[in-house]
Amino acid sequence: MVACPICSNPVQERNINSHIDSNCIDHIEDDASAPPSKPVASFFTPSAKRATNLTTTKKEVSTPTAIATPTPLLKHALQEPAVTATNGVKRPLEQEEETKTEHDVPKRPKVNHLAKAAPLAERMRPRTLDDVCGQELVGPNGVIRGLIEQDRVPSMILWGGPGTGKTTIARLIAHTAGCRFVEINSTSSGVNECKRIFLEARNELGLTGRKTILFCDEIHRFSKSQQDVFLGPVEAGQITLIGATTENPSFKVVTALLSRCRTFTLAKLSVDDITTILQRALDAESVPPSDLLSQEFLSYLSSFADGDARTALNLLELAIDLSARPGTTPESLQKSLTQTLVYDRAGDQHYDTISALHKSVRGSDPDASLYYLARMLQSGEDPLYIARRLVVIASEDVGMADNTLLSLATATYAACQTIGMPECRINLAHATVALALAPKSTRAYRGLGAAMKALKEPGIAGLPIPIHLRNAPTRLMKEMGYGKEYKYNPNYVGGRVVQEYFPEQMLGTRFLEDRDLGTEVDPELPLPAPSEEKVEVAGEPAEEEEMLLDGDAGVDAVREASGEQHELPEMQAQRQGGEEDYGEVDDNIWTEEDYLANSCSQ
Template sequence: MVVCPICNRSVKGTEINDHIDSGCRTFLLDESEEPTASSPPGGAQSYSASQPPSSTQKKRSASTFFQPPAAKRQLTNARPSAPLQWGSNGTKAGTKRSYDEGPGCDGSPTDLPNGAQNSGVGDDGNKDGSTASVADPRPPDGATGSSGPLTKRSKNTRTAPLAERMRPDTLDDIFGQDLVGPNGVLRALIESDRVPSMILWGGSGTGKTTIARCIARRVGSRFIELNATSTGVAECKKLFAEAANELALTGRKTIIFCDEIHRFNKGQQDVFLKPVEAGTITLIGATTENPSFRVQAALLSRCRTFTLQPLTEDDLQRILVRALEQEAEQGGIEISPLIDEELLRYLSAFADGDARTALNLLEMALSLTNRPPDPDNPEPLTKESIKAALTKTLVYDRAGDQHYDTISAFHKSVRGSDPDAALYYLARMLQSGEDPLFVARRMVVIASEDVGLADNSMLPLATATYTATQQIGMPEARIPLAHCAVALALAPKSTRAYRGLNNALSALQEPGVAALPVPVHLRNAPTRLMREMGYGKEYKYPPNYRDGRVKQDYLPDRLLGRRFLEDRDLGTEVDPDVEMEEAAG
């Protein structure tokens, strides 16, 4: 016989694991036995530190290790117990109120499900690395009755942002991500209880955190949420040890959701390798950066990568409509006629695929329409004034994919001789705070790579633009930058020199070509020994000859007759769309 370390009841030693798996409800030796939580049975002898028990006496069980000393237990039992008194708000008199019970809480204890004080899934307080359990079969300290579903505290308070209050609780409520749709790949893995370690890659507000929390609710695993910006290696190792103990004791898996995982350095990411590979934890990492560059290859190979697409305007509008309906029903907020379908469509386009931004904008609009009138400003609120109040911020990250995507679009617009698109992307970069010298350096490259031999004056113009930008700075530097961008876009194009260099580089990949000996007459002869060996002896100096014409080979013997520079400035392919347009015209 052993004593269960959780409920302190007697259980057969061979059935202890089954007893714990059943939530301490079955496999008991005596169903009528009460938990032995305080003092030992009457007449039982207690021992002090100076009087250890003899070897003939029964060894104490592990659960009694955590009980108070015998003298203190007897003193506690001797005190008369006062009858329980309940306060006006449903709490026991003399006990500390929970966060949700006050002040200002007018609900009864039955309004809060069991364990709400321990707020489980999705609590905002978990961003600092604290844990949040999902579907824990054990009630929290001081709770009575059967354990109920853990409720997200932030949804019970009006202080949380609208984006947090509207966060979906189930996969069915997530809009715009086919991965967790009815026929999604990730949805199938979740429903079959085969959730792999994964990296969720997507922009802000696309549902990475929401999907992770919904997965934890669906599979009933222990859920730990941490942020790479505030969690160290020591804390991660502690969480791994707890996950291993949980798996060994109860058989319950642990899901660790790591937000901003790309902010972990190589050493911090390596800590996850062993527990992920051994199956001790299921890692769900979220990142806004390309995991191919920001996540270690060893960790990436142990995880599945799922890409979350930016939400469409229709998806964002559905989210905003749902938020308005819930705010009107649950929050009792009066919806102004100014917030109509046209304004929601405007906010959806304004959010640029980010649901969090869209909901934050909607919350600002609700605040503007519900604020009391200002006696100093009798002018009525209009839809245009609401739009003007929502200051537009371009979505651009100088250190992320937007940085490279925008400069790539600018370069390709100039190469395609589209000055309008070139000016748009130039303005977008400058407005978002991009380094103007970065743009100027790219235009120096464009002048040689794309314009090249077709107009040799573009390279001096680009280098002069770089110098001007360096000397005068912003905002005046935007003018020479626009001048150079338009000139490059309108200039004729030639990639002849650029392609010739690439042809020569390709030849170096052939076996033996990279180490071919330089012809003797072209070699440098700075010493007498080299001159005696014939270095440079038969070299013909072209300026000494009429029109600089001499008959002389310059390539190694093996490459004689090989041509790298082509005669044409551009390629020979024909775009079928251009042919169709010309035929129609």
């Protein structure tokens, strides 16, 4: 008879497993029904416990945290051997060791070869939360530290760049909170392994009351269907999930899982933080002082690493080995540490850099545009990806201000396909500078946006096409009147006819604005310097260049100054005696005054 570790009720020893599996309901024994006494065990009649140990087979246990305890027979076999003293009395080996003289040779200390073979970045992992450098979340007043102290560690997503301490913080959370810690990597683990861990965590929680923290590194590499396996255990509290990712969790983690976790953003480590980590590593490794490993050199490595402590420690480990070589100079040491730009072609920096290039071209800053172009090319970005964005810029930002740049951008894309790197970088620079220096117009882009916005209004997207604009490829459609009253513009003088193209409910709507750019004024712009006002002399026309810059009004003024009359094509045909054939004239055609009046009213 034993007491259940969960409900403390008396249960027969052979039924303890079945009792626990039944949620402590079955196989409960009454104390009164217990046998009054047990026969005394002898050499020929061993006790029930001893007999059970001799006959039962060892049951396999698969909990990762379980500690294998030997059976009584194995314990007896593994007991320390006794040593016979001079008086014939046996004493344990421990007492024999105490009688050793001071001349005995001490044992050689054990060497952990795995720890010795680990890189410097792994050996320098912080052991406590106080050792974590540069992350306020686990600082004295940090949010995560407060949750640990209150024993309320929630499931969370740690989002940060490489080398910011995601894995270290997850391990320290489990160690500080006293929880069982299981670590998996999405690149080598699957759904079946996760389900096995969930079952073990539930059993651990039920038997011992200890929680399990499951750390999933690179959780964004799990597909969305694989991430769904975490939903049930996280919501039920069977596990505390800590996911680490370098990607934006808004796009890489499913919404259902993201709503069950708290997202913490780990800041990029500053140069001072990384310098502190490097100095701590030098002290821990007992590196002898050297002019090559000066404070200035550590600062150089810190800025070199770009916020990645792991990269900085790896570079320091290489620098320690190189500094031990004879003839090494600071210049040769820095030259040996070849810089690799931190650029992820699939992550946020990939989109951030191309966004910076686009905005620099839009802002007509050729220098910044070339800087971001060089960053992407140096980091191995696909030149076709950059060329595609330049084609978009040619229409979105330059647009109607210079229609020739779309041809230049498409030619640049073709050049990148034909030539390839490294020569096509010159074509990309040509197109980038031309787009940055070109005048800008977003009339077409904003007009399309206005039309797309109108389609979101109820009933607008499904309006019937006017019958005279419909296609009529069959006789039945022609008999139904499709396209019957359509006026083919090229058949008319100047292509002008009276004809509506909008559905009836949208007559008079305008999407295309008259201006190329917006109307807002940046308050940070400096006030223009006062200039002398131009005094026009009565009767003297303005300069032709200034009037051309003034749009249509300038064109009319030039024509008026040169004596040329502003005539419509049909009026010119009548004046020239009708020698040119301009096609039919629509009977309902407006006069010039009607056309201008209608345009102004719209």
